[in-house]
Amino acid sequence: MIEVSTHSDPTRLAHCRSILEGAGIACFIRNEETHDLIAGLPDPLRQPSLCVTDDADAARARELLREIEGAETSDKPDWKCPQCGETVPGNFGSCWKCDALRPAQP
Ligand SMILES: [Zn+2]
The missing domain is CATH 3.30.70 (Alpha-Beta Plaits)
Known part of the structure; x- marks a missing residue:
């Protein structure tokens, strides 16, 4: 180990x-x-x-x-999951916690 x-x-x-x-x-x-x-x-x-x-x-x-x-x-900004409120690294296409898809960028 x-x-x-x-x-x-x-x-x-x-x-x-x-x-x-x-x-x-x-x-x-x-x-x-x-x-x-x-x-x-x-x-x-x-x-x-x-x-x-x-x-x-x-x-x-x-x-x-x-x-x-x-x-x-990476230089992609973190985003906040609309479903569970978790902060997700910018390179993630979906929430690592609840699997919600990344919201469209403003
Ligand atoms: Zn989430």
């Missing part, structure tokens, strides 16, 4: 996990359940982290995560 990503937002990690799983990489989120209990108490050791089950997948997982980060830093 190797940790490939850490983020204070478990929703974000869940998004990364679904992408890794889609690529056939077995992974899980550590500390997901404890997050709410420690909310407000900054403890980097207990932040939720994304781990791959098989160490051999770690390099490929990090590569995929880098692609996600790269895509998110």
Whole structure:
């Protein structure tokens, strides 16, 4: 087991996990359940982290995560989902949370 990503937002990690799983990489989120209990108490050791089950997948997982980060830093502006109100990265054609389609640009 190797940790490939850490983020204070478990929703974000869940998004990364679904992408890794889609690529056939077995992974899980550590500390997901404890997050709410420690909310407000900054403890980097207990932040939720994304781990791959098989160490051999770690390099490929990090590569995929880098692609996600790269895509998110594109110059397309974030948009707000009209259905659930979630902020969605500009390169996404639909909401990552509820799958609502991106609204037409003004
Ligand atoms: Zn949504």
